[in-house]
Amino acid sequence: MIGPNGAGKTTMMDVITGKTRPDAGTAFFGQTIDLTRLSEAQIAHAGIGRKFQKPTIFVRHTVFENLELSMKADKRVRKTLFAKLSPSERDAIDETLKLIRLKEESDKAAGLLSHGQKQWLEIGMLLIQEPRLLLLDEPVAGMSDEETERTAELFLSLAGKHSLVVVEHDMAFIEKIARKVTVLHEGSVIAEGPMEQVQNDQKVIEVYLGR
Secondary structure, X not given: OEOOOOOOHHHHHHHHOOOOOOOOOOOEEOOOEEHHHOOHHHHHHOOEEEEOOOOOOOOOOEHHHHHHHHOOOOOOHHHHHOOOOOHHXXXXXXXXXXXXXXXXXXXXXXXXXXXXXXXXXXXXXXXXXXXXXXEEEOOOOOOOXXXXXXXXXXXXXXXXXXXXXXXXXXXXXXXXXXXXXXXEEXXXXXXXXXXXXXXXXXXXHHHHHOO
């Protein structure tokens, strides 16, 4: 999902996740789930996860603990105090650590990670909740070239397991990961299709790429 500032990209994500209620129109997840009738918590439970541009992690906890805290579980106080990870839960955390390439940092405080590693950890915190749809807002902003490359590899590895909607300004990154590119301008879709088609669309060039 691309477009100039103010195009409506973040608002679209806000509507999908229930943070903002639309004045008109519809928002369905699949054919039957009307998102406008659900709370933010219900939408998350339905299988939609969102990552904001700035990482929101527990900086004083270890990488492992961040993933543990993010797992779908009974979060009532008594259950949390006496909780013990099952072998399958430990396996799930271990697999996620490998996927986001933070296995070697599992015992490190999350606040000590690099910017890119913090972004990967937050993505891992979403993945461990087993969402069907991930909304990712400028996931490679501020990353080094190497971190951006690794993030592209991570996203491509998720194909077939999760649906990803990515809002990003880095055209080289979008070109690597996108199957379909949607261009927003002033709240409306002005183009949609493969990257090459969108890049050559005259209206897109005028309102966004040509700037």
